[in-house]
Amino acid sequence: MSSAPLRYALRARYANVFPKPTKTHTSAVTATSTNIPKSVFRLSPLIRITLLSLYIALTVPLPFLAQATDAQVPPKFLWIGISIGFIGLYAVLTERVIVDDQSIQVTYPVWVPRLLRKGWTLPWLDVKELKPRSTGQGGLVYYFLSQDGKAYLLPMRVAGFSRLVKVVETKTGINTTDVRPLAQPWMYLILLGFTLLLLLIDAWTIITALGMSQL
Incomplete structure (x- = not known):
């Protein structure tokens, strides 16, 4: 009697008991094919208004005080410096984050010099991981690490940050559950x-300085 039927019977009987192991994907970062619409994220209006207002509050009284105290620096030079600084700060605050199916990019308007702020583009397929780094103030910032080892700072002050993080998780497969904005809105409200x-x-200082200059 041939043993072939017996072998086939034993193989069929124990196939369900000892199934063949299946291959699993162990990569921590896997880009998905989910289609997402092109989205633009701008800096939070609360942050822009707060920082610009703070700059004005700290600098505008200086020319009036210089005029009232006959300082060596002419007030017009101070006005020029304040204006240049305001334009520079405003340029930094025009940062935009653009995401689509292919990549994430940080851009600035064409009038912003590249020497002042330079944008970047990172394809989703080149994202290796999202690495946290602690700041001097005790907060956390996150960097994209590309396949070639370059680091790209994740913008963390944009309006709709949670939606941006969700897009990052969808397109890269990275778990972003613990990623939080660098500062909460209530902090900027207090500021x-x-x-x-x-x-x-x-306003009181300027009125007083103008009164002193007329004496």
């Missing part, structure tokens, strides 16, 4: 409140 108080003090 804005103190800035408005400082502007009131500035």
Whole structure:
């Protein structure tokens, strides 16, 4: 009697008991084919208003005080410096993050010099991981690490940050559950409140300086 039928019977009987192992994907970062619409994320208006207002509150009284105290630096030079600084700060705050099916990119308007702020583009397929780094103030920032070892800072002050992070997770497969904005909105609200108080003090300072200059 041939043993072939017996071998086939044993193989069929134990096939379900000892199934063949299946291959699993162990990569931590896997780009998905999910289609997403092109989206543009801009810096939060609350952050822009707060920082610009704080700059004005800290600098505008200086020319008036220089005029009232006959300082060696002419007020017009201070006005020029303040204007240049304001334009530079505004340029930094025009940062935009653009995401689509292919990549994430950080851009600035064409009038912003590349020497001041230079954007970048990173294809989703080149993203290796999202690495946290601690800041001097105790916060956390995150960097994209590309396949060639370059680091790209994840913009963390944009409006709709949670939606941006969701796109990153969808397109890269990286778990972004613990990724949080660098600063919460209430922090900027407190700073804005103190800035408005400082502007009131500035108004009193300017009125006093103008009165002194007329004496």
